[in-house]
Amino acid sequence: MVQTRSSGHVAVAGVSQVGYRHITDLSFPEMIFEASRLALDDAGLSPGDVDCVFFGSGPEFFVGVNYPEMWCADAALGPGRPFARVHTGGTVGMATFAAAYYAVASGEYKVCLAVSGDKLTEGSVQAGLATVANPLYNRRFSAGAVGGAGLGFREIMARKGHTLDDATKIAVKQRRNALKNPHAHLRMEDITEEKVRNSRVISEPLRLLDSCPTSDGAAAMILVREEAADSLGKDVAWVRGVAACAEDSAWPGRDNVDRPEALLNAAKRAYARAGIKNPADEIDVFEFYDPFSYMEYLFLEYFGLASSPEEARELVHSGETGISGSIPAGASGGVLSANTIGCAAMARAVEAVLQVTGKAGDHQVAGAKTSLAHGWGGTFQFHVVAIFSKEKPE
Amino acid sequence: MKPVTSFEGRLSVPYHWHYGKVLSEFFEGLRNRKFLASKCPQCGRVSLPPTSFCGICYVPVSGDLMSISTVCRIDTFTVVRFKYPGQLLPPPYAVGVLKPVEADTRFHHLVRSENLDAINIGAAVKPVWREEREGEFFDIEYFEPVEK
Amino acid sequence: MKKGLDGKIAIPYNWTAGRATSRFLTALRDKAKFVASSCEKCGKKYLPPLSFCPACFERIENYIEIDAAGELLEYTVVHKNQQDDSSEEIPRVLGIVKIDGADTPFLHRILVHPEEVEVGMRVRARFRPEREGSILDVEGFEKE
């Protein structure tokens, strides 16, 4: 195949979200079909325009089907096309987007569909997550992500000085943001700080309202090469930079609180690729992967938006991370308001795209030109970061 | 009759996970109430459980395992208070992230104490061994605070 | 020295049938009938039914009842159960049936003796008298 290297510019021309809720009227493939079809419609493209497909979903034990992408192939334009599943745990939605990005940037394909989703309510998400734990060691008592969050939260409180009240602020902010997002799963009109404070402790010190719901849903993105984007004649989001970083779950010296190496590196690489020097000034919207309330403080610090835990707290307490603040974080309500795992990270990317294309509706951040999406997975060891912009990169 | 909207089933999938040579020795060590660790020849970092390679220096780690103190420090802990299907222990139970004082790695295990106030970040804990040990992680029943 | 650990991953599921399969399983349970779906655009008739057409990539709203009989396209005789605790009868015949009125073949047990089964024979679904909304409400296909 004789080819010329493409300019490398890749745009997101269409997005979709199905859910997020307890979906009892669509089978897993039907949900994937809806997301794929809606994204095509949003892009104004027809099925025949799609050259390749990347599919994402969480662990097989969530839906109880091995290689679920094969079951869903007919629902995701698989037949006759290159079709493969990315599976990296919590990051999977972003990792699937990243795969589609590289597929288009490679010059091999003009249009790529990335579709990602899970139906967590069909099995047992906690039993499924317990199978992430090493069977030789802690699987017997692993309490999945919630247990891990309890451990992480306490360590962070001890070493960073964040308190339950600080976490309460985020829980309330995200649940209020969720009311503005039609796709948010957890909608609490009457949310108050008191309600969060009084909610049941699930894994000390974590409370129920510090935690995300269990959701079903799918999301899809249509990625296109520059010339295809130009010919569509519609607002697209340009991909400015994508980066990922992995660390082992238990390497000697690992310190997730003071030096989360994979997160720091993923952010640094994404900023470098996008040419971002001062993220607080240059990025208008942040969609962090925040299944637990206390995490926003970590992200503010490690994405270079706050220079200390104290400054992170100040940003939150002064409302700067609200929709109309200077560092809007999780305008959609975040993962705290809907967690499908299989597309929770892609939802961050979709939201980041909606923001820079001005289609975020009630939770639109005014004048957003550049946005950041983030996903994490495993034992906080996999991180993927992407930056989108309204303007085509130079 | 209501329409059929779902189909119930159950998976029960059997596995056998091999320890490999080094972990076989480690678990045999537990049977003998010992912590056997490995040390990377390049960076000198000590791993428990031991490994046969260093993922950072990316070199094989060979030679005999070294016996280290079984005393650990609690880096963080949680009390699990929710239930889920297939849970192997009934809640509530406390889980700690424990760092052996003579190793650079951490692991999770159960922590118990009659005096719950003794479970604290930074507290020293030691294993409580099962009477009948088989060469597996749960030869340690749980960890308890070291009496001062 | 112990060389490994035995374990099991055991999880209960309740799989959502969805638009198409809900119709199929309901008709199977209540009427002992097969329901296929028919793409409004290309006319292809899917059995088991799909609520979307993989070829046209459009939603399908049109469902039709079809006669659960057809022609045996291919079969195999299974002589071994791979799980020791399996209660499946052996030898058993498993076959693919081209159901009249559907464009996609159907896989199920063939209730014909291994020595009498042949490709091209006419077969018809045998339904269990007590049905609960499972594909096993069909015992298999017997000689018509």
Add this chain to the structure above:
Amino acid sequence: MKNRIAVTGWHESRFSEENAAQSTPEMIFEASHGALRRAGLTREDIDTVVVGSCDTADGISISNVYSVGASGAFLKDESKIEADGSFALYYAVLRLLSGSFNTALVVSWGKGSNFSRFHYWTMQWEPFYTRPLGLSHEEILALQARAFCRRTGFEDKHAEEVLMKNLGNAEANGNAVRTLRGIQCGARGEMAAEPLRDGDLTPRTDGACAVVLENADRASRKKRIPISGFGLSTSTYFPFWRDLSRIASAGEASSIALKSAGWAIDDVDFFEVVERTPYHEAMLAEAMGVGLKDYLGGEMKRINLSGGALGADPEPATGLVRVVQAAKIIAGDCEKTANRVLTLGTSGLGYQTCIAFALGEAQ
């Protein structure tokens, strides 16, 4: 894709039916470390790592949680494709072609002795229409084989010839777990699902393998094995909705790969394919355009010099093992040497999706 990406290193861990001496991460380290050594690179030289594995096989969800250190991915841009390892190679090739990375390590593994093959396959059947019938993989492989025989005149004796050919070839492959010498007469064993006998199914295998990729301008001419083309194609999910007697996905994947390499089928010296039964090797030969003549009583010289999956099948790594075997043939590590090898990997029930790589100089 003329000479843009090259394979510069490869390694297989020691394969066996049950390797109790190594844990899964240890197999992964052996393969990855060996591939880097062969490429003359260190971990620092690697820009990205893509692994191909399956949680259901590992018995651990998000199993790369525990493979990062072993696969050399510590602080690297890592990703995981859940499929046959050759699909991970595909993603790594796309990553390199994008210009974002210059070097990649691709790692895949399967520890067949750790999981139940029945569960691995039966869980691939959807829960409503097919899984309740208690299906594994061999039933659909049997139906495909039957339909193929009916259409082409391929017979039981031909299948036996393919099996004996591959187990004979496996003799020269130090890493095969089943070879001609190791088996008695009546090697095909008892009937499993007609026409397949126990011996027609691939042996349970523990093993890992790894491949190093470099942008061709970076790799020295002497050491590189160019990837001149690749192709993928996918079929509808239900195997019985497809033409059972043909593997269309394999035909489409290989013809796209050949076209991108600028090769005709006769330009290919050898093929390394994932044949899950002897019948399926013949089906793949037909689908790829090699023709069936050699398989109906002729000499089968071009496919699976390594002994193929019938010699060792560390699923889901088996497709990447084919790439390693192809590299060895081209590099002159095997008895026979050649310039061009086409590999074929697969994922899904009854070859639902296939992937082909054209290795060797482009025309």
